[in-house]
Amino acid sequence: MGRKNQFRRRRKKGLEVAARRRRRWRRWRRALAAGVLVAGVTALGVWAHSQWPRWRQQWLAGERLFPLKEIQITTPLRAVTREQILLRSGLRAGQNLLAIDLARVRRALEEIPYAAEVSVERVLPHVVRIGIIERRPVARVRLYSRFGEESLEARICYLDGEGMVMPGGMEGRPGDDPFADEPLPEVVGVDPTEVTLGQMTGDLRLRWALRLIEVYRQLRLDEQAGLRTIDLTETGVLHVALDNGVRATLGPDELPRQLLRLFYLQEVGRANGRRLLQVDLSIPNNCPSLWTPAEPSAPSAGFPKGVLKLPLARDV
Template identity: 25%
Template sequence: MRRPTHPRRYPRHPLDEDLRVSRRRLGRPRRNRRRRRIPLLVWLLAILTVEVVAVGLKDPRFNLARIEVQGVEVLTEEQVVRRSGLRPGKNLFQIRLKEARQRLLEVPAVADVTLHRRLPNRVLVRVHERQAMACVAAKNALFTIDATGIAFRKDAKPPRGLPLVTGLETKPLQLGGRIDAERARELREFVEAAAEYPQRGVPRISIDQNGNLCFNSAELGYQVRLGPAVQLKEKLALLAALERSLPDIRDRCQYIDLSCLEAPAWKPKKVALATNDHAGESRPVAPSGETLHGRGGFAQD
């Protein structure tokens, strides 16, 4: 006869059941004590927090006494404090820093700003101003714009060290306003590309309604027509190569047209007329080493 594979079960003794019940009963009070301790600690911490806040709101040592401003160049510290709405004497914990930040962000010259409480009685204001990219001649005035095209400063005359942009005089501009996004992108790309050639000085940039660029500067001495704002780095590199190959181009050239990289062109300055004393006639005089049809291997207009 086959034996069963499952283990044989014996009846439980009544004492074993009583031991299990007693163990459960002994363990319950411990758990209950732990559960009672946790809410008690929470209540104590809550009461302590309320007391600290109440003391902080009433203690004059926490009244705002000083406002520190960092990162301003276009604005003054007084302007920042006035526009923020912060007033000395108010309790530090009652000041609404979010509202003060929102008021400062409405200032055209402010790109971003952060405010921090510094115990016991200070507020630190860190201002990130817009960085000037160019001065734009609009219909109504001159404005300094940043890389995104936002006008954040009104100028009586072009600031030193900034390129002057013309060709946008058809529309008025206001502080906090923005020029056309495409024109701003073209200007930004040109300024970034021209930064590699600081020896040319601060350029005067002209941009037409089709986005064609040309520039000039006192150091350069002639006009450079770049055409559409594409391949600007390549066009300026070609201009540098032409200047190296023609060291006297400043005295000879009226403008260089780099609209097409494959076919650059240039126009010489007006040719002087010399008088033939023997025949009483005038004849054109070409500069030494240059024909009237241009030189240097690129076309003459």
């Protein structure tokens, strides 16, 4: 019995050793296979990465795949031309649609002074859509430059409500100016060094004039008489001329109240058979004014819709 048990123990131990060897061999074989697989995938990735520029140029960025055939302008334009868009964007027929850098195209178009918002969209297989929301000018500025030895040449620029300086045309060439027929107020007395095309003006006086235009429109006073000129020549005041011939001097404070007083004075004058010619509203407690007899046929314009009618004793 003793010998049999000893034999059994030896046989069992031998079987266990063989089983451990087989397990180690399987683990080593799996590790070897995984290593070979990782090495193969890595080598394939390195090779593919090295070949990617050639493949991209040949298949993706080549003009044979998804060539650009149409550039669609999705918004109505008045100042920005299609030629400007093509020149700034660098887009041309035949370019591979997938290779076009839309962010670069958008940044290039945003540099157009009249462009307020720009969107660029890729539409497979052959279309690029461009949308531009234009800035709307609210004022006109005339800048003079010497042409020759004696003559001066005037160039028209425009300002939007944010102070962006936008190009117009040369004086005497209305065909070059998209807003030549717009009844916009002209700002005079502007320092030319403060006006740079394609940039926001930092001139505080110009900002003040733009604020005046904004308030004048908010009060809807332009329905009765439009702003003709805003003169910045004198420090601390604005000299304003209206389409009906009235001239007013305005101070920097309480623009809405000053403009309402200006309109109310005109209405009071009409009611009393007199026409306002000139008034200084920059003086807080007084308003020196110049009057003339009104024409009998001139009817009262009445208060614009939405304008508060102030008591006479308080505002005149």
